[in-house]
Amino acid sequence: MKSKLLSILESLRELDTQLIQCMRCGMCQAVCPVYQETGLETDVARGKLSLLDGLLREILKDPIKVKKRLERCLLCGSCQANCPSGVRAVEIFLRARTIVGLYLGIGPLERILLRGVISNPRIFNGFFKLFKIVSKLLFKEAHPSLGTSCSRIPLPVLKDRHIKFQTKPRETKRLRFNTTRPKGHTVAVFVGCVIDKIFPTIKDATLDILLYYGYDVFIPETQACCGIPALSSGDLKSFEALLNKNLEVFSEREFEFIVSSCPTCTWTIKEIWPMFSKNFTSFRDTDIQKLSNRAMDINQFLIANLDLNAIPYARNREDQIVTYHDPCHLRKSLKIWEEPRKLVRTCTNNRLIEMPFSDMCCGMGGTFNIKYYDMSSSIAKKKRDYFKATGANLLTTACPACMFQLHDIFSKNGDNIEILHTIELLSEAISCNGSTG
Template identity: 45%
Template sequence: MAELRELSRLLKELDEQMITCMRCGMCQAVCPLYAETGREADVARGKIVLLERLSQDLLKDPKGVKQRLENCLLCGSCAAACPSGVKVLDLFLKARAIINGYLGLPPAKKFLFRQVLTRPALFNGLIAIASKFQGVFTRSAGSEILGASCARFESGPLKDRHFMPLAKTPWHKQAPETNEAAGPGDAKVAFFPGCLVDKVFPDVAQSVYKSLRYHGIKIYMPANQSCCGIPALSSGDSKGFVQLVRQNIKLFAGKDFQFLVTPCATCTATIKEIWPMMGQYFLSEEKGKIAEIAEKTMDITQYLADRLPLQAPSGDQDKGIKVTYHDPCHLKKSLNVHAQPRALIQSNPDYAFVEMNEPDRCCGMGGSFGLQQYDLSKKVGDRKLKNILQSGAEVVSTACPACMLQIVDLLSRSHSPIRVKHAVQIYADSLPE
């Protein structure tokens, strides 16, 4: 009975948010999925129509509703273009939580989100084993420049994706924890590397440390950080999400630092926007702590470019390594951060910056969407690949490890010699050792 009451409360809350949609269709023009499928059901307007019937369809065809809701990259292109300010991501994430609460989560996901991700020591241990034996199931994809791997046997969720292997020494082994004493007047930041940077791209974390230390910024990085929670929430697991957020609150709330920086666009947007957006799942004292952390959270490129003195752009666009930049959706569309990563790249005089066409067009990764719907993810990505190749760049930079994974796949499968680097790596390369 209590569950039904909760369900009807949640449905009413969705109704209140949906009435702001005026069916103008502006979201259709910008939806990267609609561009590939041509299905109205894939755009925000189509999903809102679906959600309006949620209370009836939940009983008639819950699996169909779930599938249509999951047909979304959660890229936020629709929300950024919506003239009525419909909170599309808020709506979709809450609707996924309702439908999965009703249907129940598949056991494998439940185990992953609630038993593995919530135990950082276990998660790290399993990844260490996987890293040791990854060669049994994967092989080099053939590009030494990118260093990507692919599955030895075409099966399972990897399909024919090319991906970066797990790091031999993840970041948490290179720097188990840091808490540098700050004197009066010293700036101090907390560092949240995020799962992908920790386990796949530890060089990005190294560049963050190098950049912060160059500027004399003190660092707080507690051990046993948990995932930011977005994989659980986007799969509709509000319980797993709440558990992960609570664990991170314990590590970061009330601690002595001015900003919390992350090199992952998705982690930044999740902590800054989605944690407070999901306030209904938390106790009031937790909401206060979430607000405190969200307020302090900043993408690393924004922190470096807006708070610290960078070199002036080199200005010579004919010399240097040609580099272009892909805007991660969660950085540009969710947080309006786009000038800062470009400023970091342009401050390295060894590089010549060229803008690609449609730099803020979604790359097609979309978190677990890229695994579950790889063929569609590839189709969305092919437009990004075309734009990268047309730019004539030798390096493509971005500011999100998930986008890095997708771009590596796009480039590696097309046998391109273009390298992939995080903007903070390009910046750190310009600093003395």
């Protein structure tokens, strides 16, 4: 009890030093996707930061209200990227969620999912296999070419969702592993839950490309979730367990880089792990720092290390017009937008057309999509409108969570569109050209 109280007080003290930076200018209003939907000051960063100014008082008065207000946020970082005072709003919101989590405890369903399932990779895999079997009874095909499904019977929890389950293996052949190429660095791959469970083809493409270009690849079988779902639910205990598990499995081999095709995972490893690891005594800061210093987004890694002239373009896609959606954690948190575009331009022979507001959030936001599905969908609809304005029929992006959200909105509207990760496009370009790169 005493240590819980001390943790709350310590976190409140850290929060206070960050909150004074906000000068209440309101520039975050112009870019907040939730505020643009609701027009409520309580939903924008400035409103949330005012609430947090008196967090202890507010928590003692009505902790549920504080929790709910904090949950009405995509953690997209648009406010932070547009803030003239450099307020680290996403970090503040995450910290505030953990304070509320410490005070209120974790709800029973979140406890089962986070501590019972997600924190244990083997149980998580088994749970997902079981879910896939059950889902065959519950869902029917919705959009054959997008591979989505919708519920057979109306269920309030599912609403009118079109869900992407697991991607089928690619029709194009897997790349030949070029064993004659001299080996370069050893690269560890952080797969991430959404890629592992929903888009395994992105994992295949990432692995194929790294092997193709001569890297030694290390993918620990029992790597765990990066921990961001736990942290955004305020569950520091699960976050610590997941961090510990990942530290353990990634210490089994030496490697020069740890790359991920999920920007949320890369951002979490790079920025969130070192930020929050200070709360724990179960591991050393230096071990975390070693991993976070080596973390790179796959697009960034490939552009930094490959000769673009050696990358062919996907001849099978010559008729397609392509556009690109910027994932929030890649563009606003990691400041990476040139690299994925360079890959897309190269792979499509310069057929990339920019979409208006390509960096506008798609509305996914992890648990936000579950708790505020109607608002999440309404934000995604704007993204669809901007996509339509380009006349493109191929939408590329570099984030599996965005892909999940985009599949839903385009499928519900019966659109004739393909959605690919930049890495899938590159793997396809190399594969269909048989180039040696």
